[in-house]
Amino acid sequence: MRLKDLANYIIASEIQGDAEVECSGISIDSRKIQSGDLFLCLPGHTVDGHDYAQKASDQGAAALVVQRWLEDVELPQLKVKDSRLAMAVLGNVFFGSPSSRMKVIGVTGTNGKTTTTYLIERILEDQGKNTGLIGTIQRKFAGRTFPMSGTTPESLDLQRYLHEMQEAEAAYCVMEVSSHALEQGRVKGTRFRTAIFTNLTQDHLDYHHSMEEYRAAKGLFFSRLGNTYDPSSDLRSYAVLNADDPASAYFAKQTAAETITYGVEHEADIRASNISITAKGTSFHVDTFRGSADIMLKMVGKFNVYNALAAICAALLEEIPLAAIKDSLESIQGVEGRVEAVNEGQDFAVIVDYAHTPDGLENVLNTVNEFAKGRVISVFGCGGDRDRTKRPIMGKIAARLSNHVIVTSDNPRTENPDLILKDIEDGLKEDQVPGDRYELIVDRREAIQKAIEMASPEDVVLIAGKGHETYQLIGKEVHDFDDRIVAKEAIRGLDK
Numbered sequence: 379m380r381l382k383d384l385a386n387y388i389i390a391s392e393i394q395g396d397a398e399v400e401c402s403g404i405s406i407d408s409r410k411i412q413s414g415d416l417f418l419c420l421p422g423h424t425v426d427g428h429d430y431a432q433k434a435s436d437q438g439a440a441a442l443v444v445q446r447w448l449e450d451v452e453l454p455q456l457k458v459k460d461s462r463l464a465m466a467v468l469g470n471v472f473f474g475s476p477s478s479r480m481k482v483i484g485v486t487g488t489n490g491k492t493t494t495t496y497l498i499e500r501i502l503e504d505q506g507k508n509t510g511l512i513g514t515i516q517r518k519f520a521g522r523t524f525p526m527s528g529t530t531p532e533s534l535d536l537q538r539y540l541h542e543m544q545e546a547e548a549a550y551c552v553m554e555v556s557s558h559a560l561e562q563g564r565v566k567g568t569r570f571r572t573a574i575f576t577n578l579t580q581d582h583l584d585y586h587h588s589m590e591e592y593r594a595a596k597g598l599f600f601s602r603l604g605n606t607y608d609p610s611s612d613l614r615s616y617a618v619l620n621a622d623d624p625a626s627a628y629f630a631k632q633t634a635a636e637t638i639t640y641g642v643e644h645e646a647d648i649r650a651s652n653i654s655i656t657a658k659g660t661s662f663h664v665d666t667f668r669g670s671a672d673i674m675l676k677m678v679g680k681f682n683v684y685n686a687l688a689a690i691c692a693a694l695l696e697e698i699p700l701a702a703i704k705d706s707l708e709s710i711q712g713v714e715g716r717v718e719a720v721n722e723g724q725d726f727a728v729i730v731d732y733a734h735t736p737d738g739l740e741n742v743l744n745t746v747n748e749f750a751k752g753r754v755i756s757v758f759g760c761g762g763d764r765d766r767t768k769r770p771i772m773g774k775i776a777a778r779l780s781n782h783v784i785v786t787s788d789n790p791r792t793e794n795p796d797l798i799l800k801d802i803e804d805g806l807k808e809d810q811v812p813g814d815r816y817e818l819i820v821d822r823r824e825a826i827q828k829a830i831e832m833a834s835p836e837d838v839v840l841i842a843g844k845g846h847e848t849y850q851l852i853g854k855e856v857h858d859f860d861d862r863i864v865a866k867e868a869i870r871g872l873d874k
């Protein structure tokens with residue numbers, strides 16, 4: 379496409395240099411430029427993409443999108459006010475606005491996004507609907523899976539991925555929408571059929587600064603939704619909100635879409651009751667606007683009832699019968715790394731979970747306490763270069779809900795691991811937790827080994843924070859590390 383044709387899609391833009399130049403592709407990363415690409419300069423959080431324009435030119439870029447003229451780079455340039463917005467617009471141009479030709483169901487919230495997307499994907503797939511998935515664990519379509527480096531891709535990658543799914547005839551994409559993504563406009567240009575909210579509790583205060591800012595970032599999902607009441611059902615949008623979370627009232631006010639609520643404690647369109655949790659699963663009764671059902675999930679935890687309710691709402695909106703939804707939900711074994719049991723024939727339980735927020739940790743520990751016959755031994759840490767304020771809070775929660783706590787490293791990233799452990803210990807000290815009820819072991823492998831060696835019959839060892847992750851980020855290095863494998867090795871080591 380010629381630069382001047384692309385310029386037509388951004389009204390307030392100007393061209394310097396050859397407007398006729400052909401751009402065969404588009405990229406935001408000088409390291410990935412292919413000859414003939416349009417290089418879009420993004421001002422980032424760590425570096426400025428404009429500083430890589432010359433490198434992009436050396437790699438064969440045909441033209442640039444810039445926010446300020448780059449006099450030293452001899453390439454045609456398209457100047458825009460906001461290159462992030464230009465990325466979303468041009469991503470749609472290059473990839474043919476895929477979200478207007480499929481139904482995209484998005485899930486936002488502090489916890490439960492991955493789980494809820496998996497439940498919805500299963501229900502849709504069981505109905506024979508070709509469905510793609512994008513989220514923390516992986517990207518998936520047409521039976522193929524691809525690793526993800528984050529939860530929600532940049533808008534350009536997102537349009538590319540949706541386009542690939544659409545080419546593979548996907549009718550649906552179910553995706554996680556993180557608050558970072560909303561704040562950075564990564565889902566601008568994506569039309570959502572349904573926007574789901576799970577919950578809002580503390581996380582990411584390093585990035586969003588306050589809970590109000592964090593809520594406002596999530597609010598962008600709902601404020602951009604649903605100002606179309608076209609009778610064609612495919613064009614209608616819906617907001618699915620958790621009636622038991624106070625933030626939902628704020629989101630309901632922001633959206634033009636019809637809202638459907640789900641909940642347990644409060645009045646809701648879809649409401650669960652008679653919840654019963656055992657080590658084998660969770661049962662509940664659900665009343666909906668399309669009938670009632672008794673559902674027995676193989677997944678444990680009251681929080682999974684909420685995830686299931688959100689999935690039921692999304693599926694009912696697609697006119698899937700409640701009986702079919704029940705069958706799908708009941709067949710799901712669980713989601714990788716979420717309350718995942720590690721069994722090597724030992725006489726105590728080992729559970730790996732992805733809880734990495736205060737609320738997530740509290741929920742999973744409450745769940746474990748519901749069925750633990752012996753002691754609860756927890757092993758957890760907190761990620762480096764992330765919200766520091768959640769560390770002491772998580773320490774307190776772990777101590778309150780476990781008999782013994784082993785504080786260890788999560789992904790320290792570029793922080794000093796010992797200091798992260800100390801931040802967690804501050805919470806334990808504040809609550810005057812006796813020194814014999816907890817210990818700090820910076821090496822995660824050693825920490826897991828110690829917990830497993832301590833366990834007596836009927837105890838539960840909870841290893842939280844990294845779930846499905848198969849690596850540990852220390853400094854700038856990526857090390858192979860999988861809690862489930864390390865736990866298995868430790869259990870096998872007990873026989874020796």
Ligand SMILES: CC(=O)N[C@H]1[C@@H](OP(=O)(O)OP(=O)(O)OC[C@H]2O[C@@H](n3ccc(=O)[nH]c3=O)[C@H](O)[C@@H]2O)O[C@H](CO)[C@@H](O)[C@@H]1O[C@H](C)C(=O)N[C@@H](C)C(=O)N[C@H](CCC(=O)O)C(=O)O
Nearest residue numbers: 406407408420422423424425427430528529530532556558
């Ligand atoms: C804070 C944040 O979100 N940062 C994201 C952002 O990075 P950035 O703004 O620092 O980018 P940058 O490194 O400064 O680069 C700026 C520009 O220069 C370009 N560049 C850079 C170097 C070079 O040699 N050549 C070049 O062209 C880059 O491609 C980019 O276009 O844009 C990058 C490219 O898209 C992202 O990879 C990066 O995510 C970082 C790695 C990250 O850790 N993000 C986390 C916090 C995140 O987004 N997490 C949420 C999940 C949270 C949750 O659910 O709990 C997620 O959705 O993944």
Ligand SMILES: Nc1ncnc2c1ncn2[C@@H]1O[C@H](COP(=O)(O)OP(=O)(O)OP(=O)(O)O)[C@@H](O)[C@H]1O
Nearest residue numbers: 488489490491492493514681716731732733738742
């Ligand atoms: N609805 C929920 N409410 C509270 N906690 C939950 C809920 N669902 C799951 N959890 C807890 O949070 C952890 C993470 O769950 P999940 O991966 O589904 O969330 P997520 O929102 O995708 O997380 P991320 O922000 O890292 O992408 C689980 O391992 C579990 O301990």
Ligand SMILES: N[C@H](CCC[C@H](N)C(=O)O)C(=O)O
Nearest residue numbers: 734760761764788789843844
């Ligand atoms: N999506 C979350 C995942 C945290 C997982 C935890 N293991 C960590 O590294 O802090 C984040 O990027 O903050």
Ligand SMILES: [Mg+2]
Nearest residue numbers: 491492514554
């Ligand atoms: Mg996730």
